[in-house]
Amino acid sequence: MEFLNTILSWISENAAIVLAGCIIICILLLVLICVLFVKNGKLNKRLAVFMQGASGLSLEESLKQVVEDNKKVKTQLKNNVDEIVRLNENMLTSYRKIGVVKFNAFPGMAGKMSSSVALLNNENNGVVISTLHGQEGCYTYVKEIMNGKSVTPLTAEDEEALKAALQMQV
Numbered sequence: 001m002e003f004l005n006t007i008l009s010w011i012s013e014n015a016a017i018v019l020a021g022c023i024i025i026c027i028l029l030l031v032l033i034c035v036l037f038v039k040n041g042k043l044n045k046r047l048a049v050f051m052q053g054a055s056g057l058s059l060e061e062s063l064k065q066v067v068e069d070n071k072k073v074k075t076q077l078k079n080n081v082d083e084i085v086r087l088n089e090n091m092l093t094s095y096r097k098i099g100v101v102k103f104n105a106f107p108g109m110a111g112k113m114s115s116s117v118a119l120l121n122n123e124n125n126g127v128v129i130s131t132l133h134g135q136e137g138c139y140t141y142v143k144e145i146m147n148g149k150s151v152t153p154l155t156a157e158d159e160e161a162l163k164a165a166l167q168m169q170v
Helices: 002-013 015-052 059-093 156-166
Strands: 097-103 114-120 126-133 138-146
Touching: 002 015, 097 156, 114 156, 126 156
Parallel strands: none
Antiparallel strands: 097 114, 114 126, 126 138
């Protein structure tokens, strides 16, 4: 109780200082209230613009449009994934391994006009196409390849083309 009496006596002796302190605190509080009112007004304006939307749509209408667009994107994404899966399946059967050998089929011919081309898929199935170029004409032969092996005999150049194709990494 004595402590309380000491404080009250100090306040009564220094009433002018206490009053000046209270006035300063009140002025600071009034300034803070004014600042808060200004910030609140700016925030209310921004909220009104946000709720209005760029083209006059309400926020609810904007959200509905976003949800609808999201559904369309998801549908398109599923279609794209399905198409990628289909393309990957098709690629497994396409010719992806290629070996080419150019050579002279007949003595006295220049320019290596003849060739053997091996075309294989991922399972090493495909064909070897041999083209023999001579003075009398051009002849083409196709030899089937199953699991990396020829069904018919291959020439040395055909074997070289097949070996090059089998060594390709895909």
